[in-house]
Each structure stands twice: as C-alpha cells, then as structure tokens.
Amino acid sequence: MRSSILPAALLALAATIAPAAAQGPAPLAAEGCIGCHGPDGRGVAGGIPIAGRDRAELVAIMTAFRANERPGTIMGRIARGYTDAEIAAVAEHFSRIR
Amino acid sequence: MTTTFPRRALLAAGAALAAPAPLRAQGTAMRLLVIGGGFGGASAASFARRTYPEVQVTLVEPQPRFVTCPYGNLLLGGERQIGQITHSYDGLRARGVEVIHDRAAGIDAPTKRVRLAGGAVLAYDRLILSPGIAIRWGAIEGYDEAAAQQMPHAWIPADGSQTLLLRRQLEAMPDGGVVGFAIPGNPFRCPPGPYERISMVAHYLKRHKPRSKILALDAKEGFSKQGLFQDGWRALYGDMIEWVPGNRDGRVVKVDVAERVLETEFGTRHKVDVANVIPPQSAASIAAASGLVNDTGWVPVNTRTFEARAAAGVHVIGDANIPGPMPKSGYVANTTAKQAVAAAVALHRGQTPPEPVYFNTCYSHVGENYGISVVGIFRPNADGTAIAEVPNSGGVSPRGDLPEQRRLEAIHADSWYDSITRSMFG
Numbered sequence: 001m002r003s004s005i006l007p008a009a010l011l012a013l014a015a016t017i018a019p020a021a022a023q024g025p026a027p028l029a030a031e032g033c034i035g036c037h038g039p040d041g042r043g044v045a046g047g048i049p050i051a052g053r054d055r056a057e058l059v060a061i062m063t064a065f066r067a068n069e070r071p072g073t074i075m076g077r078i079a080r081g082y083t084d085a086e087i088a089a090v091a092e093h094f095s096r097i098r
Numbered sequence: 099m100t101t102t103f104p105r106r107a108l109l110a111a112g113a114a115l116a117a118p119a120p121l122r123a124q125g126t127a128m129r130l131l132v133i134g135g136g137f138g139g140a141s142a143a144s145f146a147r148r149t150y151p152e153v154q155v156t157l158v159e160p161q162p163r164f165v166t167c168p169y170g171n172l173l174l175g176g177e178r179q180i181g182q183i184t185h186s187y188d189g190l191r192a193r194g195v196e197v198i199h200d201r202a203a204g205i206d207a208p209t210k211r212v213r214l215a216g217g218a219v220l221a222y223d224r225l226i227l228s229p230g231i232a233i234r235w236g237a238i239e240g241y242d243e244a245a246a247q248q249m250p251h252a253w254i255p256a257d258g259s260q261t262l263l264l265r266r267q268l269e270a271m272p273d274g275g276v277v278g279f280a281i282p283g284n285p286f287r288c289p290p291g292p293y294e295r296i297s298m299v300a301h302y303l304k305r306h307k308p309r310s311k312i313l314a315l316d317a318k319e320g321f322s323k324q325g326l327f328q329d330g331w332r333a334l335y336g337d338m339i340e341w342v343p344g345n346r347d348g349r350v351v352k353v354d355v356a357e358r359v360l361e362t363e364f365g366t367r368h369k370v371d372v373a374n375v376i377p378p379q380s381a382a383s384i385a386a387a388s389g390l391v392n393d394t395g396w397v398p399v400n401t402r403t404f405e406a407r408a409a410a411g412v413h414v415i416g417d418a419n420i421p422g423p424m425p426k427s428g429y430v431a432n433t434t435a436k437q438a439v440a441a442a443v444a445l446h447r448g449q450t451p452p453e454p455v456y457f458n459t460c461y462s463h464v465g466e467n468y469g470i471s472v473v474g475i476f477r478p479n480a481d482g483t484a485i486a487e488v489p490n491s492g493g494v495s496p497r498g499d500l501p502e503q504r505r506l507e508a509i510h511a512d513s514w515y516d517s518i519t520r521s522m523f524g
Binding site for chain 2: 039046047074077080
C-alpha cells in the first residue's frame with residue numbers, strides 16, 4: 001500500500017512511527033498547498049516558501065493562523081479549514097523537503 | 099479496432115526503478131486515460147505520474163498548447179502577452195505522460211473504450227474526463243459561432259484567438275466608446291471572471307481611453323466578491339463602470355451583431371462599440387453525447403470519487419461537473435483532479451479511496467497592486483452525495499481601505515499563477 005492513499009490522520013501517525021524515509025508523495029492535504037507555494041513548496045515568483053522549515057514551526061504557524069493569532073493575507077481563512085491531523089501531515093511533508 | 103497503449107518500455111523501466119512499490123507483472127500496469135488537458139486534466143496527469151509512477155498515463159487533448167483562462171483578463175488589460183499564458187505539454191511528456199493531440203469523439207463506458215476523432219480506439223482501466231465547457235449557442239438569440247467572431251465570448255481560450263480578438267477590438271475602439279458585457283446566470287465557468295475582466299478592461303481604458311465607459315449587463319442580482327469589486331471600481335475607476343443587475347433589466351436575451359446591440363429582457367437595446375458576450379454554458383458536448391449529464395446540462399458525480407453517476411469508471415472533474423458549493427474554478431479542478439486520480443487508482447486496486455479534502459483559492463486583479471481573493475476548504479459527506487464548506491473557514495478578503503492587503507494579494511495572485519501552472523505542466 002502506498003502512503004498517498006492513506007487518510008491524513010493515519011499518514012501523520014505513520015510518519016511519527018517511521019520517520020526519515022525518502023521524501024514520499026504529498027498527502028492530499030499538502031497537495032492543496034502547492035497551487036500557491038510551488039510544486040515542492042519552495043515558492044515560485046514571489047510565493048512564500050514553506051519547504052524545509054522545521055516541522056514544529058510549521059505546525060505552530062498553521063495553528064496560530066487558525067486561531068486568528070497571526071496576521072495573514074489569506075492563510076487565516078485557509079487554516080481554519082484544516083484539522084489537527086492535516087496540519088501535522090502538511091508540516092511533516094514540507095519539513096522533509098530539503 | 100483497439101489500439102493498446104504504447105509500451106514505452108524505457109519509461110516503464112525508469113518508473114519501476116524510481117518506485118518503491120512492489121513491481122507489477124509486465125503488461126498489467128493500470129491504464130489511466132485522461133481526456134482534456136486543461137486545469138483538471140493536466141493536473142490529473144501530472145499528479146498521477148508524480149504519485150503513482152507504475153501507472154500508465156495517457157492524455158488526449160486537441161490543442162497542441164494550452165492557453166489558460168486565468169490571466170487572460172490581464173492580457174485584455176495589456177499586462178500580459180499571449181506567450182505568457184500559453185503552456186507546452188512537453189513537461190508532461192517528460193514526466194512519462196503519453197500525450198495524444200486528438201479529440202475524444204465517444205466514450206463506451208461498459209467496454210472501457212474511448213474513440214478518437216482520428217479513428218484510434220483507446221482502452222482504459224479508469225477514465226478521468228475533464229472536458230471543460232461548451233457554449234450554449236442560441237441561448238442568447240442571434241449569438242452563434244459566426245456572431246462570436248464579431249462579439250467574442252473569450253471564455254474558452256482554445257488557441258487564444260477569442261481572447262486576442264477581444265483585445266484587438268479594445269485597441270481599435272476610439273476614446274469615448276462603450277464596452278458592453280453580457281454576463282450569464284449561475285452556474286458558469288469562473289464566477290469572479292467576468293468582474294475581473296471588467297476591472298482589467300477598465301484598467302486599460304483608464305490609461306489609454308479615459309473617456310470610455312463600461313456597461314455590464316448581468317443576468318444575476320449579485321456576484322462573487324461583489325462588495326470588494328465594487329469598492330475597487332469606485333476607488334480606481336470612478337464612474338467608468340455601470341453594472342446593471344438582472345432585476346434592473348440586465349439580462350441580455352438577444353444580440354444584433356450588425357448594429358452592435360445587446361438587447362435585454364424588457365427590450366432595451368444597448369448600442370455598444372465593443373461587445374463581450376459571455377453566454378450561458380453547459381458541460382462540453384462529449385459529456386452529453388456520452389449520457390453523463392442530467393437536465394441541467396452538467397454532470398452529477400460522486401463527491402468522494404468524482405465518478406459520474408451515470409457511468410462506472412468514468413471520473414468527471416473540472417468545470418463540467420456539478421461541484422456542490424464549490425466554484426467552477428481552476429484551483430478546484432486542480433485539487434479535485436488529485437482526489438479523482440487517487441480514488442481511481444484505489445478503486446482499481448480494490449482499496450478504499452483516501453479521505454478527501456478540496457481547496458479553492460481564486461484571486462482577482464482589480465487594478466495595479468490591487469488583488470482580492472476568495473478561498474474555501476470543502477469536504478464531501480460520507481456517502482458521496484454532497485459537499486459542504488468547512489464552517490468558519492474560507493471566505494473573501496476583508497473590506498475597507500487596506501492598500502497593503504491589496505498589494506500583497508496582487509503579488510500572491512501572480513505567484514499562484516506560476517505555481518499552479520508549473521505544478522500542472524512543469
């Protein structure tokens with residue numbers, strides 16, 4: 001079974017159990033990010049890069065956006081649609097891209 | 099006669115080396131056929147190759163290059179050239195997608211075959227159908243293919259000729275002229291699109307033909323990001339733009355091409371110098387010809403897998419389907435394409451499709467350094483019969499005098515375009 005067809009919550013769980021494998025396919029929740037942040041999250045033409053940042057930092061940023069505790073142009077509106085498991089999966093994915 | 103997919107032995111070997119998945123017996127690789135190379139189809143093909151290297155992907159698209167709808171309005175505003183919104187399929191070929199430039203002429207879902215206009219028949223295991231829209235010719239009296247050569251719709255880019263025609267007409271119009279828009283009722287492709295187009299035409303006119311006017315005749319009483327657009331129009335363009343809603347006789351029912359007249363429901367004849375008629379639309383004709391549409395002219399689908407209600411194994415994405423509360427947008431086509439592919443692969447393997455989440459981000463340029471947006475996060479219900487927006491999420495940009503917000507959103511809009519097109523074609 002391939003990781004990309006696991007539900008996000010299971011994927012996040014799997015990632016904590018078996019970290020550090022080669023960078024795998026993005027979970028679907030992270031696929032939602034690449035339309036603006038670039039195919040590998042590195043940012044394109046003024047887009048803000050999210051790849052390679054610390055996992056905990058990405059979780060903290062998304063959680064703060066979601067809680068309305070961090071100013072953003074559109075990310076507050078987006079983050080409020082994410083579950084904790086999706087935020088964890090997204091952070092896991094982009095933190096592994098170096 | 100059935101033509102099996104090309105073997106592409108070298109590519110298959112490369113994919114097998116790259117893929118950690120168990121090797122499959124030769125000749126049994128899943129055949130994923132994608133019809134339509136726009137935001138839905140190109141996203142599906144690219145995602146399939148990136149995520150499932152062992153799957154054979156074939157893309158059928160009539161146009162040799164793809165001209166995007168998004169940013170076509172910036173071309174009309176003089177801010178982009180056609181080459182900047184035209185994309186090659188070479189990137190998808192390099193990913194191992196077999197790209198066939200032909201038109202799909204018929205789908206036989208029970209035998210899982212697609213007939214091409216050129217005569218070939220392609221067999222598939224799962225079909226991703228992203229055919230786009232068709233203009234409902236005749237829905238506005240007098241508006242047919244010939245009329246569109248005088249009053250362009252510029253709503254299906256194809257080879258870009260419609261968008262370029264409208265641009266030439268704007269360039270040729272004398273200062274002091276009137277640009278008329280006919281705007282359809284819901285649903286239609288790209289809900290904020292007509293209003294971004296009005297904005298970009300105003301942007302051009304303000305600089306080059308400042309005595310000109312814009313008359314926007316709308317079948318609706320309200321529209322996407324309306325408050326934000328109208329704030330921007332007042333701030334940037336003064337009284338240049340007049341928007342007439344449906345309940346003020348805004349619905350165009352007839353055109354007179356020779357006289358350049360847009361006629362509304364109650365018989366008001368608006369003489370204009372340039373007319374952009376955005377007509378009522380339906381799913382592209384292959385959807386109806388294949389028995390996939392309902393009486394709305396659009397395709398009902400399972401909201402978890404995008405499988406058409408009327409045909410097993412045919413996943414319909416992009417503007418042709420009925421997306422619940424989601425807009426018919428490029429971003430929705432892009433994110434639902436990924437779920438459709440993941441579901442198609444899982445179902446082919448007898449597995450449960452992944453838990454879906456769909457995203458939309460639509461930016462609109464209102465003027466220079468002036469961008470606005472609507473975003474949404476959506477989830478389907480458990481039985482795949484509906485989609486709902488996640489409560490308390492998404493929505494439009496804040497209103498008010500917020501120049502830094504507008505400036506940043508204009509920048510983000512440009513990076514959105516580069517990011518999403520690169521993810522589709524790169």
